[in-house]
Amino acid sequence: MARRVTAEEARAICTETELGSWLKTDQIEPLESIIGQERAVKALEFGLEIDDQGFNIFVAGPPGTGRTTAVKNFLESIAKTRAVPSDWCYVYNFRDPYTPRALELPAGKGMQFARDMKDFITSARREIPRAFESEEYAKKREETIESFNAKRSRLFQELNERASQAGFVIQPTPTGLFIIPVVEGEPIKDKDFAALPRARQEEIIRRREELEAEVASTFRELQNLERMAQEAIKELDQQVAAYVLEILLREMREKYQSLPSVLIYLEAVKMDILDNLPLFRGRAEGERPATPWHREDPFRRYEVNTLVDNSELAGAPVIVEYNPTYSNLVGRIEREAVFGALITDFTMIRPGALHKANGGYLVIPVEEMLRNPFSWDGLKRALREGRVIIEDLGERLGLFTTKTLQPEPIPLRLKVILLGDPLLYYIFFHYDPDFQELFKVKAEFGTLMDRTPENVRKYAAFFRTLCEKEKLLHLDASAVAKLVEYGSRLAEDQAKLATQFSEIADVVREACYYARREGALYVSASHVRQAIEARFYRSNLIQERIQEMIRRRFIKIEVTGVRPGQVNGLAVIDLGDISFGRPQRITATVAAGKEGVIDIEREARLGGRIHTKGVLILTGYLNEKYYREAPLSLAARLVFEQNYEGVEGDSASSTELYALLSALSGLPLKQNLAVTGSVNQKGEIQAVGGINEKIEGFFDVCRARGLTGDQGVIIPAANRENLMLREDVVDAIREGRFHIYLVETVDEGIELLTGVPAGERDAEGKFPPDTVHGRVAARLREMAEQVENLEEKEEEKTEENEGNNTGAGGGTDGAED
Numbered sequence: 001m002a003r004r005v006t007a008e009e010a011r012a013i014c015t016e017t018e019l020g021s022w023l024k025t026d027q028i029e030p031l032e033s034i035i036g037q038e039r040a041v042k043a044l045e046f047g048l049e050i051d052d053q054g055f056n057i058f059v060a061g062p063p064g065t066g067r068t069t070a071v072k073n074f075l076e077s078i079a080k081t082r083a084v085p086s087d088w089c090y091v092y093n094f095r096d097p098y099t100p101r102a103l104e105l106p107a108g109k110g111m112q113f114a115r116d117m118k119d120f121i122t123s124a125r126r127e128i129p130r131a132f133e134s135e136e137y138a139k140k141r142e143e144t145i146e147s148f149n150a151k152r153s154r155l156f157q158e159l160n161e162r163a164s165q166a167g168f169v170i171q172p173t174p175t176g177l178f179i180i181p182v183v184e185g186e187p188i189k190d191k192d193f194a195a196l197p198r199a200r201q202e203e204i205i206r207r208r209e210e211l212e213a214e215v216a217s218t219f220r221e222l223q224n225l226e227r228m229a230q231e232a233i234k235e236l237d238q239q240v241a242a243y244v245l246e247i248l249l250r251e252m253r254e255k256y257q258s259l260p261s262v263l264i265y266l267e268a269v270k271m272d273i274l275d276n277l278p279l280f281r282g283r284a285e286g287e288r289p290a291t292p293w294h295r296e297d298p299f300r301r302y303e304v305n306t307l308v309d310n311s312e313l314a315g316a317p318v319i320v321e322y323n324p325t326y327s328n329l330v331g332r333i334e335r336e337a338v339f340g341a342l343i344t345d346f347t348m349i350r351p352g353a354l355h356k357a358n359g360g361y362l363v364i365p366v367e368e369m370l371r372n373p374f375s376w377d378g379l380k381r382a383l384r385e386g387r388v389i390i391e392d393l394g395e396r397l398g399l400f401t402t403k404t405l406q407p408e409p410i411p412l413r414l415k416v417i418l419l420g421d422p423l424l425y426y427i428f429f430h431y432d433p434d435f436q437e438l439f440k441v442k443a444e445f446g447t448l449m450d451r452t453p454e455n456v457r458k459y460a461a462f463f464r465t466l467c468e469k470e471k472l473l474h475l476d477a478s479a480v481a482k483l484v485e486y487g488s489r490l491a492e493d494q495a496k497l498a499t500q501f502s503e504i505a506d507v508v509r510e511a512c513y514y515a516r517r518e519g520a521l522y523v524s525a526s527h528v529r530q531a532i533e534a535r536f537y538r539s540n541l542i543q544e545r546i547q548e549m550i551r552r553r554f555i556k557i558e559v560t561g562v563r564p565g566q567v568n569g570l571a572v573i574d575l576g577d578i579s580f581g582r583p584q585r586i587t588a589t590v591a592a593g594k595e596g597v598i599d600i601e602r603e604a605r606l607g608g609r610i611h612t613k614g615v616l617i618l619t620g621y622l623n624e625k626y627y628r629e630a631p632l633s634l635a636a637r638l639v640f641e642q643n644y645e646g647v648e649g650d651s652a653s654s655t656e657l658y659a660l661l662s663a664l665s666g667l668p669l670k671q672n673l674a675v676t677g678s679v680n681q682k683g684e685i686q687a688v689g690g691i692n693e694k695i696e697g698f699f700d701v702c703r704a705r706g707l708t709g710d711q712g713v714i715i716p717a718a719n720r721e722n723l724m725l726r727e728d729v730v731d732a733i734r735e736g737r738f739h740i741y742l743v744e745t746v747d748e749g750i751e752l753l754t755g756v757p758a759g760e761r762d763a764e765g766k767f768p769p770d771t772v773h774g775r776v777a778a779r780l781r782e783m784a785e786q787v788e789n790l791e792e793k794e795e796e797k798t799e800e801n802e803g804n805n806t807g808a809g810g811g812t813d814g815a816e817d
Contacts, residue, residue: 002714002741002748007734010725012494014481018456024522026474031461034070036449036499044071047441048078048361048415054440056383056415058366060422061445066501067419068320068365070445075318075361075417082316085359088308088410089113090346091265092301094272100305100346102408103261108311113262114304116252117269121302123248124273128280131244132237140236148229152222159218166207170215179208179215238274245270269302300347307331307351307410308358316360321353324369329353330378331390333405349407354379354388357414366420366428379416383438387412448496455497456484466505472512478525479511486532489724492692507531529727536578543573543580550583551704555642557583558671559702559711565589565663567753568674569640569655570698570713571647572690579690581697583674585641586652588659592783592790593635597622597660600639601647614650618657620681621746628765629777630784636660651688654679657746658753665775667754672708673741674698675749677716683746687718692725699729699738707732712739714749747772 022028034041040059047057061067087110090100105113131137163170169180169187180187181204183196193201249266256262273280279298310317321328331352335342353362369375374393382388387409418439425442428435449455460480467474475483483504490498498504508523510531515523549555557568569586572579599615601607607615615638623632638656640647654677662669676694678686688694695713702711720742725733732738743749747758750772759771767774 002743002752005720005723005733005740005742007730009720010723010733010740011727011730012451012485012488012724014456014484016477018451018453018484019460019477019481020453020457022460022477024474024476025460025464025467025480028457028460028464030468031458031465034074035458035462035501036455036497037070037445040443040445041074043441043443044074047417047443048075050441053386054383054437056439057417057441057443058425058428058439059417059419059443059445060425061419062421062447064500064502065445065447066499067445068363069501071363071417071419072318072320075363079316079318079360080314082360084108084310084313084315085317085413086308087111087306087310088351088355088358090305090307090349090407092303092346093408094268094301097301098405100349100405100407101265102307102410103259103265103304105256105259105262107313108309109256110304110306110309111311113256114306116255117302117304120248120252121299124245125280125299127244127248128241128277129282131240132281137236137240141233144232144236145229148225148232151225155218155221155225159215162214163211166211167204168208168211179211181208237277241274241277241280242270245273272301300345303347305347305349307349308355310359317357318361318363319353319357320363322365322368323372324353324364324375324379325372326374326378326393327352329375330382330388331355333390333392333407344405346405346407349390349405352388352390354382354412354414355410358388358410359413361415361417363417363419366418366424369418370424380434380438382412383416384434385409385412445499447499448491448493449499451484451488451493451495451497456480459484459487459497462501463508466508467512470509472509473515473521473523475508475511476522476524479523479528482525482528482532483507485724486528489692492689492722492724494721494724507535510535539575539578540580542575543578543582546573546582547700547704550701557585557701559705560708561671562668563671564666564668565659566671567655567659567662567669568671568698569652570674570676570694571652572693572697579693581690581694583698583701584643584652586638586655586659587641588636588638588656588663590634590636590660590663590779590783592633592786594633594787595635596632597634597636597638600637601643606643606646608646608648610650611647611652614653614678615656617650617653617679617681618660621657621679621683622660624681625683625773626777626780630781632780633784633787634664634780636663649688650678651676651690653677654685654746654749658750661746661750661772661776662754664779665754665772666779667756667772667775669753670755672702672711673714673753674712675714675753677714677719677743677749679746685716685718685743685745685749687716687722691715691719691722695723695740696726696729699732702738703732707737709737710739711737712741714741714743714752717742717744 040061044057044059047055059067059071084107087105087107089103089105089110091103093099093101103113160170163179164182167182169182171180171187181193182188188196193204196204249270252266253263256266276298329352331354332350333344334348334350335344336348353364364379369379389409390407392404416439422444428439460475463475463480463483466472484497486507487497487504488494490500490503507528511523511527514527514530514534518527520527546555550557558566559568565588567586569584571582571584573582597615597619599607599612602612602615618638619632626632638660640652655675657679658669658675661667674694676688676691678688680686695715698711698713702708723740729738733740741752743752750756751758754772757768757771759767759773761767767777769775769778
């Protein structure tokens with residue numbers, strides 16, 4: 001038996017019992033945890049505490065549930081208790097300049113080390129030249145030079161003595177040493193040498209060749225002596241520079257004595273400076289002065305590129321990367337254009353989000369990552385290998401072969417948290433094997449939570465936190481009550497609250513605006529109601545146009561009288577930001593035939609798969625209900641009148657069934673009632689969605705046409721707890737100007753619509769003739785008889801035609817014989 005819904009059942013009012021003893025949100029404690037997501041919180045805690053590889057987290061949940069803000073706040077609270085991770089720097093590799101080295105330093109030491117190195121090089125450039133300008137260095141250098149000059153003079157003296165003994169004199173010239181014969185104490189000229197006897201000439205030539213060998217040997221000794229002199233000078237210079245560098249490095253070595261990698265690097269810096277002393281003493285001989293626009297600086301190799309600086313952190317880092325491109329994730333190597341050429345060095349290596357979050361937590365919206373090519377592959381590679389490799393994307397793909405930097409990989413120790421829709425989780429899980437190995441923890445955010453006094457208090461605590469964070473006016477108890485009711489409205493459940501905190505927070509912000517405009521000290525229920533109505537008004541232009549077309553009867557909807565085979569259905573139009581109900585006339589026509597129930601929407605390709613399923617169920621119901629009377633022999637057509645868009649869902653299947661039963665029985669249906677509900681083959685009415693919008697849509701039409709006091713909506717009894725109707729609809733129900741009926745079966749609904757009993761089979765298995773089912777059964781028998789008679793006539797006609805054809809054929813054969 002259908003029953004009416006009371007005003008109290010039509011909307012779950014938030015009572016004082018739910019609110020508690022507080023009067024305003026500034027009198028309660030602020031929110032300390034995530035609301036209504038206990039399952040997700042436990043999953044997050046587990047994923048963050050376990051250190052094994054691959055236990056990264058995928059946070060699944062629809063947008064608007066506050067998942068990003070909630071996860072970030074949750075991570076920040078945990079990160080405060082964790083240690084600050086190390087700094088990372090890149091330095092020049094003196095053995096292989098194309099492979100910069102990575103140095104790990106304690107938190108806050110990276111920038112300090114860079115400053116110390118800068119000061120060290122500045123001091124070295126100042127002190128090394130001073131050391132070479134000292135008198136002590138000049139004296140030692142002069143002594144070294146004089147020592148080698150003395151050896152050189154002695155060699156020349158010995159050579160001249162041997163030449164004199166052999167009868168020659170050695171004369172130095174700009175082009176080398178000349179060996180000139182001496183005859184009778186005087187150097188002989190070429191013409192005089194030619195005048196000498198042949199035997200004398202040969203003797204002089206033989207002695208000259210012997211002397212030339214001695215000269216060559218002496219010359220080699222001089223070259224060795226010159227080289228030894230240069231090496232001695234160089235060794236002296238390095239000793240002087242090394243002494244200066246040792247003094248300058250002493251403090252740095254003490255400061256970084258616990259970091260072996262830094263000490264190794266400092267030693268390499270020292271050796272490189274000693275190998276390049278001309279750079280520190282001034283411009284080397286023969287070196288061309290660098291042009292002022294030239295980019296290269298020989299001292300850049302001693303700089304320190306602080307890749308990650310954690311000096312300002314108070315715990316582990318929490319990085320949210322909203323633009324996860326490949327470069328933003330794994331880092332990049334920048335370049336500068338100089339005269340058309342792109343140049344780079346280790347100082348132009350830039351960090352990615354993986355570097356910044358190393359030792360902490362990295363949060364990535366997975367939808368944004370999928371919009372950027374290669375980002376997902378780059379993230380998987382870093383997590384799988386446990387290190388971050390900075391390389392050009394083109395080089396990784398093998399598209400370019402130009403020589404570039406290959407920075408040393410940095411070890412990776414962090415937790416990655418992906419934020420995405422649940423559908424994306426299942427897509428990754430089924431189609432990417434790596435995903436199952438790398439993201440083993442799923443934290444799913446729900447859209448609903450139980451409406452309990454405890455959760456209502458958390459709702460209020462959330463409002464307090466929001467008001468304090470954004471400097472909004474606090475809410476009084478009446479405003480919180482309206483927001484709680486609004487949360488149940490969003491949840492479409494009197495026993496639940498929606499966790500779509502982004503939308504609820506917007507209502508609070510708008511209500512605060514109206515309160516401040518009125519000069520109120522607190523936000524009250526009237527301000528919340530005004531904000532909700534204004535939000536709907538800004539977006540309901542299409543609804544108003546539809547309502548106007550119904551009011552002006554461009555769209556035919558009747559709210560009074562009775563009509564056979566015609567019923568008011570209820571549909572929901574979802575525009576994204578709002579949804580509203582639209583009454584829809586549904587009609588049915590029947591005739592004898594074999595086609596069965598034909599869905600015109602499907603034939604016109606306007607019906608979706610679920611709607612088609614709902615129509616097919618009607619045939620199952622008719623077969624189940626009336627199989628005893630006669631085989632189902634009808635041609636019925638169902639249509640949504642004046643519908644030119646797609647139809648989807650099975651919430652109108654009971655409505656279509658009522659129209660069909662009316663057309664079969666000939667009983668008119670009340671037009672003052674609208675219907676929604678899904679039906680199964682057993683005639684049970686099932687719950688549907690959008691129940692509040694559907695009811696309100698028909699109420700608005702009735703109010704525009706004039707409420708008569710007998711108008712209302714028939715809904716599934718299973719939807720009773722989904723009722724969170726507008727307050728004006730609730731007031732009309734309370735005043736008896738509008739009604740809502742709950743039904744559990746088709747029989748209850750058809751009795752309401754026709755005013756005639758549905759009927760039940762008697763002891764003989766027949767429906768009473770004056771009931772709905774009795775009339776339908778009688779009509780089906782009539783149609784079955786019509787179809788049977790028509791088939792018999794067609795068979796007789798076919799047999800007669802065949803007999804005529806046979807007789808005509810026999811006469812022809814006889815004539816031929």
